[in-house]
Structures are given as structure tokens and as C-alpha cells.
Amino acid sequence: MNRKMATCEGSEARSVLSRVPPLLTDLYQFTMAYAYWRADRHNEPAVFELFFRDNPFGGGFSLFAGLSDCLLFLQNFAFSDDDVEYLRSVLPADTDAAFFSYLKELDCSAVSVSAVPEGSVVFARVPLLEVSGPLAVVQLLETSLLCLVNYASLVCSNAARFRLAAGPRRRLLEMGLRRAQGPDGGLTASRYTYIGGFDLTSNALAGRLFGIPVAGTMAHSYVTSFSSLEEVWPQTLVPCGGAGSVDFICLVKGWLGRVCQILGSKTSLVREGELAAFLSYAIAYPQNFLPVIDSYSVSWFSVPQFESLIIVGTNSISEQSLAELSKKENEIDVVGVGTHLVTCTSQPSLGCVYKLTEVRGRPRMKMSEDPEKSTLPGRKSVYRLLDADGHPQMDLICLSEEAAPEAGVSLTCFPLGLNKTLQTVTPAQVTSLRLDVFTCGQITFPLNSASESRERAQISLQSLHPLHKRLQEPQDYTVVLSERLHSLVSDITKGNSKGSNFLLSN
């Protein structure tokens, strides 16, 4: 196994992450921006929030990831002249030319963001990112932010589930590059599965850019490329610390006889090409011999001298097969996972949404006949309440102007969901879930390296109660609204049910 920890992420990693161009968004963001501009509403202060509606994979939690990418995207947000000329060519011919001048000047200098730190355990319906700024600008950011958070959080959460299924001892190797959505899908997968709890990646570029330890085995093609022992070179070797060269081929033939005797096999059954391949590999890697033996006809063996070998298992590993593997006694040290990890087979998308919650200081709410699709109005704060054992007990969403809850002080709140009634809780500890990460165009929170986010994920997962971490049928985590937020929702909904417009509460 060839691996070594690179120490930090360099400027090149930054430039890879930050190269998301602002044109990488849905066209309708521009058509809406123009409509706001046309109505002279583009500079109205507005607030959007980003959240997902269900924990992925039928699980009880998710990990939040993609924040560093979002911050770099915001910091570099600006349209080139070519971008603007392209937009001029696709928007209707009667679009006011002054709008394009406006686009050329646009940046995120009036935008601020509060967010959950990358790697945190998060739950459905809790706003993870709050983006405030001029209405047209924060509208334009929607698709890019969703794109950066959705897959990163999904694959990171998937990795965390594989880690839980594997248990803490076994090392996990991500090897999904060839099955990812193109080159950068693969790079994203390597970064965020590492944050989610994998130990190693096969992706050399991810190793270089993000400091992820890299590892690899051997391909079948290497084995099939050999046909005879004559291809082994050199045929003689000088022993380590010894004097005089030794005929390596003769030595191997001698050992082969002894091994075959132990295994009760015949040396005539050994394929010379395979033997030549393994010998050549051993010559190249005297300290790091790791041959591939899967798919070949091999008898499983138990030879005392082999106990120090590292065994890597790979074979279309899924979360379920990994969990099965972990239940049994076996000698596998490292498990390599590709397709099921990076494509998130059992749920290939997270479904984050980005919803308007406030314009000009007035709360906005999208109502829907499906209550799950309604949004929570107003600018908010989010707190995590911990129990006496330090486990997260519930997340509290309240209006930003409300006072923070206090440890040891009881509070009344409404669980999210239909027909839930008022309940009282006394938290042992209270933490604010989101931090100010971007203020008026400047990144105000350290850009975490992959290993820093990975450490946060481990700590965050450790504190989570085992019932919420269960891979199957986890206990639902409670998310509650403050009484004031709950009242605001009721007021707006009632206002709406009388056929009036969305009610404005203040």
C-alpha cells in the first residue's frame, strides 16, 4: 500500500474549487433577475435559505458539505464580458440594454451568508445556509449553491454510512473515479467521501490537491501482460544487507514447492504468467507488495508467514455487503469501494432547495397544498439543544430577533410536522448551529481543508446518539419551531386561507 499524507491544500486546490463560473446556473435565474430589474426591485434586501426535506438513504442524519466551494464561488462571483454577450444573445431581443451593463458590474460585495460549518451532522428541514443581499443577486446564486452543496453533502453522508457499516477498525479506500459523473464528479467524490470518513483514495489528483492519503492495488492487465518467467527482470537479486547475488527464480521455485506442499496443491497447476507478474511486482515493491488475486482461481490459504500481509477487499461493495462483511470474522484490513459510494446508488440525489424567506424585512412564505412543500417564513436563528449526556437532543428554529435559549432554562416549542402540540424542554447545553461565514463580500470563516472538515465530521458523529445513527429504522431527530415562529406560520397560513394575499406579520 502506497500512501503518505500530504500536509496541506495549496493554492492550486483553491483554484480548482473556485473555478465555478457564475454562468454555470439555470437560465431562468437571469430571466428572473431581469424581471426584478425591470420592476426596479433588484436591490431590495432579500434573504434565502437552503435546506433539504428528507435525510438521505432512509437514514436519521446527514453531513453538511460543500461550504468551502460555496465561499470561493461567492468571493469570485463576477461575469466576464463574454458571459454578458452570451446572455445578450439568448435573452429576448427587447431586453433593456442597461440590464447588461448592470450584470457587468455585479458581484457579491453586498451579500452575506451564515452557515453550518462543513462536516457538521445536520437534519432535514433545518436551514443550513442563509444568504442575504440584493434580491436579484441572491436569486442568481441559487443553482450554483445548490449544485455545490447537494452532491457534496449526499456523497459525504453516504461515506459516513459506509464508515458506520464498516466499524472503526477497518480502513476504507474510495476508488470510484471511473464510475463518477466525469472527471470533476470524480474529484468531488474523492474529497467529500474523505470528509465523510473514508481513509484513502485511489485518485492521485485528489491526493495531490486535497492532501488525501492515496492507495492502490494492481490491475488484472498487469497480471495478464506476463506470460513466462523469462520476463522477470532482473533474474538475480542481491539480498538486503547480504553479499553476492542470488538466483531469484530458483529461490522462488524452491519456495513455491514448499508453499504448495502446505496447501496440498501441485506446482504444475501454477500459471507461469501469473507467477511472473507477482514476482515482477515484488521486485518493484520489495516493501509494498500488494498483488491482486480476486477474479482468479485461488484457494484461500493460511500460511503462518502471511499473517503480516495487508488484505484489501474490493468487489462491488455496497453499504449492505460491507455491513455483512463486518459481522463476520475475517482478515480484511482495507475495503475498496467505488460505484455504490460515488453514485449513491440507493439515492442518487439529495434534493436541497433554496427558498425566499424575507424581502425588505418582511417575511415571505411559499404555501403549498402539500404541507411538506411549504416553507418557513422570516429570517431565522438555529440552535442545537444538547441533553445532559452531550447528545444533540433537538434543533430549534426561531426568528432571528428572538433571544437565544439558555442552558438549564425551560422553553416551549412546536415540533415540525402536522398536528404536533406544544412541548416543553430544558436543554443541558445550547449551541448556535450557524456561523457568519461570508460578510459583505468577504470570507469571514477559515476555509477548512478536507482533513479539518473530516475531523469535524468525526467529532460531530461521535456526539450523535446511536439511535439516530442506526442505518436502518433510525429514531427520528426532533426539529422544533419557537412559539413566535410557529405563530407567524399560523398567521400567514390563516391569512392565506381567507383568500387574501400572503399575510405580512410585521
Add this chain to the structure above:
Amino acid sequence: MNRKMATCEGSEARSVLSRVPPLLTDLYQFTMAYAYWRADRHNEPAVFELFFRDNPFGGGFSLFAGLSDCLLFLQNFAFSDDDVEYLRSVLPADTDAAFFSYLKELDCSAVSVSAVPEGSVVFARVPLLEVSGPLAVVQLLETSLLCLVNYASLVCSNAARFRLAAGPRRRLLEMGLRRAQGPDGGLTASRYTYIGGFDLTSNALAGRLFGIPVAGTMAHSYVTSFSSLEEVWPQTLVPCGGAGSVDFICLVKGWLGRVCQILGSKTSLVREGELAAFLSYAIAYPQNFLPVIDSYSVSWFSVPQFESLIIVGTNSISEQSLAELSKKENEIDVVGVGTHLVTCTSQPSLGCVYKLTEVRGRPRMKMSEDPEKSTLPGRKSVYRLLDADGHPQMDLICLSEEAAPEAGVSLTCFPLGLNKTLQTVTPAQVTSLRLDVFTCGQITFPLNSASESRERAQISLQSLHPLHKRLQEPQDYTVVLSERLHSLVSDITKGNSKGSNFLLSN
């Protein structure tokens, strides 16, 4: 709907496609390259081929895509000094320093590729790409080529299935950016779903880079951002070609009464904020009015004046729901598809493999206890045999030194699969499936634009017999081996079964 065709792909598109760095590969490619180099085998001429084992989505065919990306990757293949220093830091400390000097000089000037043109209909087990060159170099290319072909071909084939489900009339809009595997997963999805038969994308950058027509509707946030008719601006408009301004709000209120009368509804039930949003949008887009009405409480209506409206349907559309939709009479003109299209929910990976078939002019074969996992030895040619109606009838794989089959001349062959017996066929037409696309480091085939590859896909799909195109339970397409190739497989397999090494037939 705002769309316009950009005319060609510029140099910037090329640079996006070609930026796949050669370090974006699995580490084991380097460890194997070193082992070849250590055994002085790195310059032995070798041939690999790329294929997939099963058509995706339970279908009868696939579309081949990703070729332009592969060619640009090969043309630019070279390691930077920083790449090599990184590799030095992760390979074992006793790796010979001369190997790193060798890597610094490496390029694809001795590599040649023959390939199926992008957009062609292809089938399982047929080698799509043949890569020949120095053993260590063509080994190093494996992961990158697989990464570039796998998702491109998968999502392109998925798009073709959506197109078949939709029928030819309805226009299809790809809108999956926010659900793709990060920014470039989204860009890849937009390009290859267009090639597979979509008409439009919501992704503005894909529009600019690849000349794909772009389209968009309106987000809910635009609607919820309005609360009263006072926000509509301007409130008066000058009629097209008319003189004197008109009070637009009064005019709308008048029309609203008449529409409500037709619908048997009350004007008091209309939400003023929604009305304000639609009016503002209409002011911004007098010729391109396309409001979002899904998720809102709307009565379906039939008003004569509305017949000229373009109706776009979007709601987590899958291949199945699209097929259902197409069976019914309805007025939907454009269908927008996101998640299920770009994530390929029903099969999120294609599983292409890259296998060694020849070294130093001698055929190589990987044998496996699972016959499906065995490979076909030797350097090959692939022909498509057409029947008298011009439909592809079967694909013939033979050794490259064999003469091409001729139209009207009968030939004997063996269908792939277990226990298949010799059969005779007389093709009405014969075409060579692969072309020389890269010769000794130079691209020797035009780099097709997205629209050129899309046109090939349409022509290729049109000629395919409907039985092979059926989305459910398609008829199996026949892939056959020439007698000589079949003999070679038998000889090697028998040689193997006697316990000897892989037999070399010539």
C-alpha cells in the same frame, strides 16, 4: 421561452474539455507503470480495448459518447513537474529516481486509437475504443478514459430513452444542474443529454460552451417575492403601435373579471401577490411570457385565447412518467427533466472496462470462472452487418488481420455467449464500426461539436430496428465472433484448462 441557437463551439469549450489532467487517475496505474519500467517492459507495444458488458437500463442498445473529451485528453497528456514531485512523495522511498525522469518526458506521441464515432448506437461486449502504444503509457490512460466514456455514454443513452418515451413531437428540456455530481458533472450532463436527443438545457454555461439552445421558466421565489399590485412597475404602459399610455393595473383587473367569469371563479380568491408577480413578468417579457403555475392552487382551464401558449411540464419526471404522459392526450409542449435524467436513477453507472488484448504482437486474455468476465484476446476489427432494410443486423468481431466481410457474401460466425453454435449470415451491407481517430499523438478525426454528435445519434437510432429500441424487453442484438477469433478463444481456454500458462497462438 428564451432560446437561441449558438452557432459553434469556441476554443473555450475545447479548453474546458481538455483540462483533464493526467494525474486524474488511480494511483495503481503509476505503481504498475513503475513495475513495467522496473522490468524494462514499459516500451513493449501493447493494445487495450474499452467496452461495457451490459446495455444500461435493461435496454437493447447504448449510445457511445465522450470521444472528443478522450481525444483532447490524449493530445494534452503530459505530467507537470509538480505532478511528478507529488508522485515521488507517494510512491515508495526506494523507487528508482530514473522512473520520475521517464514520467516527465511521457506523452501520447506513440499512442494510436481507433474508435466508434461519438453518437453511434453501440452494443454490449463490442470493443468501442482500441488503444495501442507503449505498455506503460496505455496502462496509465485506463482510468481517465473510463471516466470520460462511462458517464458520457450512460447519460447520453438515458437521454435517448427519454426521447423514445416522449415521442418525436414534444421538446425535451434538461434541467438537472442542481442535482448533478458537482459543477462539472452538471456540465457533462448538459452536453451529453443534448447529444442523446434533448432539445434544450437550462444550464447557461452549457449553452455558451457547447451551443446548446437554452430555456427556462420561472422560480417560485419570484412569485413569493411579490405581495401587492403596488409593486408592479410601471403601472402604465404604452400599447404596441398605439398612442397614449394605458393604466395597466386597471386593464388587468377588467380582464381578470372576464376570465373569472369564464372559469366560474371569484376575483376575491385571486392572490394579489401572485397576480403582481405574473404581471411584472409579463412586463419584462412581453413576447416570452412563461409563468410557473405548478405547486400552486390552480384550476385547469380552457380559454380560447390561451391556445397559443407554450406549456412546459416539470415534476420529477422519470422515463416511466414521461411514457405515461405521452400516451395521453394533452397540451404539454415542453417537458423539463432533471434528477432522473442526470443521476440515471435506475442505473447510475455504466461499468465500462479497459482490458489488455495484446502485448508484443501476442494475444492476451483474462480468463475468469465467470465466462462473462473473460475477455476476447487479440487485436480486432469490428464490422456492423446490415440487413436488406438497412437495419443493423449484427456486429461482427474478428481479428484485425482477417479480410473484411463483403456485402452479399455469406460468412460463418459464432454468436457470443455460452453454447452458441456456428451460424451463417449474408449481410446486405457491411460497415466498419471503428475509425482511426488518433494516430501517433495526433487527432486524425474531426472533433465533433455537440450538435454534430447529436445528429449522428439521431441517424444511428433511426436505422435501428424498433424491436431493439423497445424500452421494455427489447430483442437482444446479436454480436458474433469470426471463426478465427472463436478458435483463438478456444485454444487459449483449452491451454489454460490443462493448467499451462495463457497459450500464445502465434
